[in-house]
Every structure is written in structure tokens, then in C-alpha cells.
Amino acid sequence: MPAKPTANPATPPTALLPALEATLHGKFTHLRFAPPLEAHYLTDTAPARSRRYVLLGLIAAVLFNIFNFTDQLMLPDVYQLAWMIRLTVVTPLMLVMLALGRLGKLDPYLDAMAMTLGLLCCISLVFIMNMSSHANAIHYVKGLMLTFMYVSIVVRMHFWYTLASAILIMAAAGPTIMSLAGSAIELKINSLVELTATMVISLMANYQMEFEARREYLRNLRETLRTSALAAENAALSKIATLDALTGLASRRQFDTQLQLIWQQAEQLNRPMSLIFIDVDHFKRFNDHYGHPEGDRCLMQIGEVIRSSLQRHTDLAARYGGEEFVVLLKECAPEDALIVARRIRQAMQNRAIPHADSPTAQIVTLSLGIAGGMPSEFNTAATLIEAADDALYQAKSHGRNRVVTFNKAHLKQNITG
Numbered sequence: 001m002p003a004k005p006t007a008n009p010a011t012p013p014t015a016l017l018p019a020l021e022a023t024l025h026g027k028f029t030h031l032r033f034a035p036p037l038e039a040h041y042l043t044d045t046a047p048a049r050s051r052r053y054v055l056l057g058l059i060a061a062v063l064f065n066i067f068n069f070t071d072q073l074m075l076p077d078v079y080q081l082a083w084m085i086r087l088t089v090v091t092p093l094m095l096v097m098l099a100l101g102r103l104g105k106l107d108p109y110l111d112a113m114a115m116t117l118g119l120l121c122c123i124s125l126v127f128i129m130n131m132s133s134h135a136n137a138i139h140y141v142k143g144l145m146l147t148f149m150y151v152s153i154v155v156r157m158h159f160w161y162t163l164a165s166a167i168l169i170m171a172a173a174g175p176t177i178m179s180l181a182g183s184a185i186e187l188k189i190n191s192l193v194e195l196t197a198t199m200v201i202s203l204m205a206n207y208q209m210e211f212e213a214r215r216e217y218l219r220n221l222r223e224t225l226r227t228s229a230l231a232a233e234n235a236a237l238s239k240i241a242t243l244d245a246l247t248g249l250a251s252r253r254q255f256d257t258q259l260q261l262i263w264q265q266a267e268q269l270n271r272p273m274s275l276i277f278i279d280v281d282h283f284k285r286f287n288d289h290y291g292h293p294e295g296d297r298c299l300m301q302i303g304e305v306i307r308s309s310l311q312r313h314t315d316l317a318a319r320y321g322g323e324e325f326v327v328l329l330k331e332c333a334p335e336d337a338l339i340v341a342r343r344i345r346q347a348m349q350n351r352a353i354p355h356a357d358s359p360t361a362q363i364v365t366l367s368l369g370i371a372g373g374m375p376s377e378f379n380t381a382a383t384l385i386e387a388a389d390d391a392l393y394q395a396k397s398h399g400r401n402r403v404v405t406f407n408k409a410h411l412k413q414n415i416t417g
């Protein structure tokens with residue numbers, strides 16, 4: 001089963017995708033990707049390879065020792081030596097390496113570990129053949145074939161390690177086979193050809209399997225990276241939809257959504273809520289006097305002033321449109337909203353942004369209208385908005401730079417400076 005690729009946070013998807021596409025469309029016949037992709041591949045596949053190598057190593061140790069039962073029958077001259085090599089040298093070494101592999105100590109060297117285990121088995125068989133002068137010794141070449149098939153097709157060691165193993169086994173086994181005392185020359189040559197053919201066939205299978213596994217990995221990784229890039233794009237888009245680009249406050253759309261939610265909660269729990277509508281005084285004159293870009297900078301500062309005047313994390317400040325802002329206060333009675341509104345107006349005074357053309361003051365000032373209470377007092381959220389807007393209108397018409405709270409009677413407003 002191909003390894004499950006991850007979108008490694010150390011390598012951002014955007015950085016990896018071009019190399020990945022190029023590799024998929026090009027060739028990787030040498031079974032190696034470009035460095036960052038190769039590192040990703042090795043890291044992603046290491047845990048599964050480690051588990052597989054250790055499990056298959058244990059099975060190999062058992063299979064290797066089954067031949068203890070046939071050593072005595074096949075090689076009566078050296079069977080005790082064979083037992084000693086199998087039981088006191090090869091098997092303990094295999095178990096030690098597999099234990100280290102299981103503990104993760106050999107993770108960077110998994111293929112070197114698998115290659116060493118395979119070579120241990122093969123070299124021990126070559127040694128036993130070498131020590132025997134019995135005619136059956138030549139049959140131990142089958143042990144070499146089986147071992148090589150096991151590491152290349154079952155364990156699926158990386159191709160280059162498999163190829164290196166083949167060369168080393170041939171270098172050790174070739175001279176030994178040819179020097180076996182008890183076998184006819186045609187048998188020796190045939191055994192060498194059989195061993196070579198087995199290795200070539202196994203290497204071909206090993207190469208194809210690794211090629212397919214790598215291609216499958218790249219395809220899966222491409223899907224994973226595309227999905228995470230898409231998720232990042234969606235997150236950025238939803239940020240754009242929920243935030244006002246100029247001030248960084250919530251957008252009008254976000255305000256509308258939150259208003260409905262908070263209204264419903266307040267209705268269900270019979271809890272109060274409040275709205276503060278805020279409008280910049282004589283902002284047209286500000287723009288005309290200082291220019292539109294300076295007007296934008298002024299709106300950004302007003303956004304900061306409003307944001308820094310709010311103390312509860314449930315308070316939501318939004319840009320309602322143009323030079324109009326709104327604050328949505330959950331679980332807040334109008335008396336408490338009045339405290340917040342006064343704090344905003346005062347913070348704006350303290351910021352003292354010059355407004356040379358304002359008939360109200362020589363600095364930028366705000367008019368604020370509050371409406372709040374139990375939802376049952378307003379019937380709908382739209383009525384609550386109308387009430388806050390009405391209070392703001394009153395603040396404007398009573399001279400600006402002030403806070404007005406809408407009164408339920410709709411006629412009696414509480415007007416404060």
C-alpha cells in the first residue's frame with residue numbers, strides 16, 4: 001500500500017507543487033526525486049517501511065532457521081558448523097538489528113539495515129558451502145536465490161540497495177560455487193546462471209514496484225497538496241468576506257450574520273443585547289480638506305479607536321458602510337452600552353486627529369446612537385437597527401460629538417455629551 005503523503009508544514013505546498021508536477025510529467029527512471037521531494041518521500045514512507053522491514057525481518061529469521069532441520073541431512077560434514085553459524089551468529093545479529101529497527105534507532109538507515117540482514121543470510125550460506133566438501137553443497141545456491149527474492153520482491157528494499165546486494169552476493173558466491181569440490185562443472189555453471197537469472201528477474205520486479213510506488217506516492221501527494229492549497233485559499237477568501245479591508249474590523253456581511261445569531265440567542269435565553277451606531281462628523285469636509293487618502297487613514301485610526309475601546313471578546317465592531325461603524329454587544333443592556341459608547345467617544349477625543357474644517361471641533365469627532373434591551377422590546381433585529389439609527393440621527397441633529405440612547409417610547413431620548 002502506498003505511503004500516505006502529508007503536507008509537511010516545513011515545506012509549503014506552493015514550494016513543492018512545481019517540482020512535483022515536473023517530476024510526474026518528466027521521468028524519474030533513476031528512482032530518485034529532486035532533493036526536497038526526495039526528503040519528503042523518505043520522511044513520509046519511513047514509518048510504514050520501518051514496520052514492514054521489522055516484521056518481514058522476523059519472518060525471515062524464522063524461515064532461515066527452518067533450514068537447521070535439513071542441514072544435518074544435506075551437509076553431514078559441516079552441519080554442526082552450520083547450526084553454530086545460524087544460531088549463534090546470524091540469528092542473534094538479525095534479532096539485535098531488528099530490535100534497534102523496532103525502537104526506531106535505524107530509521108535513517110532502514111534500507112542499509114535490510115541490505116545488511118539479507119547479506120548476513122547470504123554470506124553465511126556461502127561460508128557454509130565453502131566449508132563443505134559434500135556434493136549437496138551446490139544446492140545451497142537455492143538459499144541465495146530465495147534470500148535475494150525475499151529482499152527484492154517481498155521486503156521491496158530500495159532498488160539501488162537491491163542492486164548493490166546482487167553485486168556483493170555474486171562477488172562472494174561466484175568464486176565459491178566454481179570452487180566447490182564435490183560438484184560437476186556443468187552443475188556449477190548452471191547454478192551460477194540460475195542465480196544470475198533469479199537476480200535479474202527479481203531486480204526487474206523490484207525496479208518496477210519501486211517505480212510504481214513512487215509514482216503513486218507523487219499522485220497522492222499532489223492531491224494532498226492541492227487540497228491543502230485549496231483550503232488555504234478558502235480560508236483567505238472567507239477572511240476577505242468576514243473582514244473589512246480598510247479597517248480590519250468585521251465586514252458588513254459578517255455583522256449581518258452575527259446580528260441574526262446573537263438576536264436568536266438573546267430571544268431564546270431572554271437576554272438583553274445592544275447596538276451602537278457610530279458616524280464620523282463632517283467627514284465629507286475632512287475628505288474635501290485633506291484628500292481621500294488621508295480620509296482613508298483617518299477611518300483606519302477610527303477603527304483602531306473603536307477596537308481598543310471594547311473590552312469583552314464577545315463585542316463585535318464592524319464597518320457598516322462608508323464612514324459609519326457599528327458595535328454589536330451581546331448580553332449587554334443599553335445602560336452598559338452607554339458606558340462603552342462614551343468610552344469610544346472619549347477615546348476619539350483623546351486621539352485628537354486634526355479636522356481644521358469641522359464646525360463641531362478642530363478635531364475629528366463621532367456621533368453615536370444606542371439601542372438595546374430584550375428582543376421582545378423590538379420584535380425584530382431590523383427594528384433594533386432602525387432604533388439605533390434613529391438615536392444616531394438624534395445625536396447628529398442635537399449638535400454631533402455626542403451619544404444618544406434610543407428610548408422605547410421612541411420620543412424620549414437620553415442625550416449625553
Ligand SMILES: Nc1nc2c(ncn2[C@@H]2O[C@H](COP(=O)(O)OP(=O)(O)OP(=O)(O)O)[C@@H](O)[C@H]2O)c(=O)[nH]1
Pocket residue numbers: 246279280281282283284285287291292293294295296299321322323396400
Ligand atoms: N476617505 C474615505 N471617505 C469615505 C469612505 N466612505 C465614505 N466616505 C466619505 O464620507 C463622507 C460622508 O459624508 P456625509 O454622509 O455627507 O456625512 P458627513 O460629511 O460626515 O456629515 P455628518 O455625518 O452629517 O456629520 C462622503 O464624502 C464619503 O465620500 C471611505 O472609505 N474613505
